[in-house]
Amino acid sequence: MIRIALLCCGLVAAGIAQAPPAVVKKVIRGGGAQNTRVMEHLDQLVNGIGPRLTSSDNLTKACEWAREKFKSFGIKNARLEEWGTFPVGFNRGPWTGRMIKPEKLALEFGTPSWSPGTKGPQRGPVRIAPGDAAELRRNADQFKGAWVIAPRTMTGGLSGRRIRRQDREKLFREVGVLGVLRGTRALIITSGNKNIDWDGLPKIPTINLTGDHFKKIKSLAEDGRDVELEFDIHNNFKKGPIKLYNVIAEIKGSDKPDELVIVGGHIDSWDGATGTTDNGTGVATTLEAARLLMKAGARPKRTIRFMLWSGEEQGLLGSRAYIRQHPEENDRISAVLVHDGGTNYVSGIAATDAMYEPMQRVLKPLFDLDETMKFSVRKVRSLPYPIGSDHDSYIAVGVPGFFWNQKGRAVYRRTHHTQHDTFKAAIPEYQVHTAKVVAIASLAIANLPDKLNRTGMRRANRFSRRRIFGxxxxxxxxxxxxxxxxxxxxxxxxxxxxxxxxxxxxxxxxxxxxxxxxxxxxxxxxxxxxxxxxxxxxxxx
CATH class of the missing domain: 2.30.42.10 (PDZ domain)
Known part of the structure; x- marks a missing residue:
């Protein structure tokens, strides 16, 4: 209670009318430990719906769920907007694997997105494939019905040229192997190739085993042991076109409704786990910020738009498509605030010289919001770009895009696109704090007298679109x-x-x-x- 009073007194003393003290006070109270719903949102998304690969049924369900969430907060204009289609959809079901011989061992592994599963449980021996296609064909009987450890590259023909990936697939199908075994490190990174069509679907499963399990299996096979494995993988393709959506909801501005402050993150995820820290956490804080502002009765001068983009993991597809479809909006956007850095708490924001003074002034309430989770405005020569999230799409067309700075005890690389990206990785107190920061910051920026000054936000010699490294x-x-x-x-x-x-x-x-x-x-x-x-x-x- 004392903390709230001091913050609100500080706002009045500083003459800051941009974020009304009464609204800030309600946001802080409404987002407190006893009232917050941010972890409830996250639980419903990542445990109730699950991973949300672009083109999956789960992603469509998640978009519909988010739209209804926004509506339940009183935002009547919440909607889905189609941005494109994929020719083939992909839904991942359960997967299991085990070693049967020479010992019993449950295997930890993953498979790429948009890759085939097995037709029920498939059991077979392990064979180490040669690097030459001709030799593999000559010994086809040894590899038919086997799980194959294949070299990363294979050559074929008298020229000794490397065989292309699609030709390797064709070769393995011709020989009749059950699937290909590969080794990773302790972290299984999920990725995948979306560029497939219904008439050319891949047929051979690729098994990405943890490093220790792969090394054990390979060592046993090299020693001539009889190694037998069984996998049961439910990967399912769906004939398209699969419609893809962004989620949009708005609190209309009272004075300048055509000008925008955009708050959001991407709702899609990879599907090797449940997509919690990338980016269920950002979806949850966006939803909670919207709820807090609506519950507090916020009436921003500019429209605050909440956006949850999809297709981010395949190259910022949803945000880029939206910008192409609505180029007339770009000049009317003051700021785009993106939360896509995991579960660590939001600790600050970058600002150029032209933006620094107004940002420092209106975001002052965040500096002492929590003594254990400090916030600061960091002066930079130009806005950080490219980072690899949806704010990049806006910076590329000259709109101020911000990727929150974050700090905390979470180790993002452990969960980012890995098998560990599950609900237990989220840190509740960080999520609670970040939702309040996002709500207060978006209201403060929306209430500035003028839109943020774009002077110097992007250095052409470093950040021109053709030079994005990617x-x-x-x-x-x-x-x-x-x-x-x-x-x-x-x-x-x-x-x-x-x-x-x-x-x-x-x-x-x-x-x-x-x-x-x-x-x-x-x-x-x-x-x-x-x-x-x-x-x-x-x-x-």
Whole structure:
């Protein structure tokens, strides 16, 4: 109670009328530990609905559920807006695997999205495939009905040329293998290739085992032991076109209803777990911020729009499509605030010189909202970009997009796209705090006298669209995502590559990477792939 009173007195003393003290007080109380519903939202999304791969039935259910949530808060204009379609849908069911011989062992593994499962339980021996296609064909009887450990690359014919992925699939089907076994590290990263069509669906399952299980199986097979495995994987394709949606809900502005502050995150996820920290947590805080503002009776001067985009994991598809469909809105948007950094609490926001003073002033109530979770406005030369979330889509067209700074005890790389991205990874007190921060900040920015000044928000020599590198990585510079069609993908960078050097520059963090790439020239990039270093060429033209 004392904390609330001090915060509201501080607002009045500072002469800040942008976020009415009475509304801020109600938001703080309404989002307190006894009243919050942010974890309830998260539970319903990730446990009640589950993972939400773009093109899955679960994603459609989640979008419909979110729309109804917004409506239940009193937002009557909540709606779904179609942004595109996928030719093939994909729904992942349960999956199990076990070693039967020479010992009993439950296996930990995953399969790529948009990849086939098994036709019921499939049991067979383990065989190590040769790297030459001709040799595999000559010994087809040994591999028919087997789970195959295949080399990452295979060659074929007299030329010795590498066989393309689709030709490897055809070869394995011709031989009659049950599936292909691959090893990962302790973390199983889920990804997948959406570029499939109904008449050319993949047929051979790919099993990504944890490193220790893969090494054990391979070692036993190399020693000549009789290794037998059984997998039962329920992966199901659905004939399209599959309609895809963004979720939109608005609190209309009282003075400037045509001008916007957008608050949101992406509602889709990968489907190797339940998509909790990427990005159920951002969906939950967006919903809770909307609930808190409606319950507090907020009447923002500008419209606050809540947006939950889909298709983010495949390259920001939903947000980019929305911008293409509504280019007339761009000049009317003051700010886009995106929560997509996991469950750690929101600890600050970046602001350019032109934005810093008004942001520092109106966000002051957040500085002392919780003594254990400090908030600050960080002055930057230009807005951080590209990071790999939906605010990038807006910055690319000149709209101020913000990716919240976050701090806390959660280790994001442990859950990001991995088998550990489940409800228990979310930290309730952080979620509660972040929802209040998002609500108060969006109202404060919506009530500024003017839209945020865009001067200097994007440095052309570093951030022109053609120079977007197109990777997402953890704090050790290990790649966790490669954007389709990006410079990085064309250069041959793959998930799990560790970026070591750009030219002669040693890459220590995202800042040294950005600095090394900023001139947009052709670059030699050295990555560690497995146990070897690989040199790639990145071209930005």
């Amino acid at each position: 990777v997402r990585y953890d704090d050790k510079m290990v790649v966790t995502r490669v954007t389709e069609g990006s410079v990085a993908e064309k250069a041959g960078i793959k998930i799990k590559d560790k970026i070591l050097r750009v030219g002669k520059t040693k890459v220590k963090d995202r800042f040294t990477l950005a600095e090394a790439l900023k001139d947009g020239k052709v670059k030699k990039i050295v990555v560690r792939r497995g146990n070897r270093e690989v040199t790639l060429t990145a071209r930005f033209d």
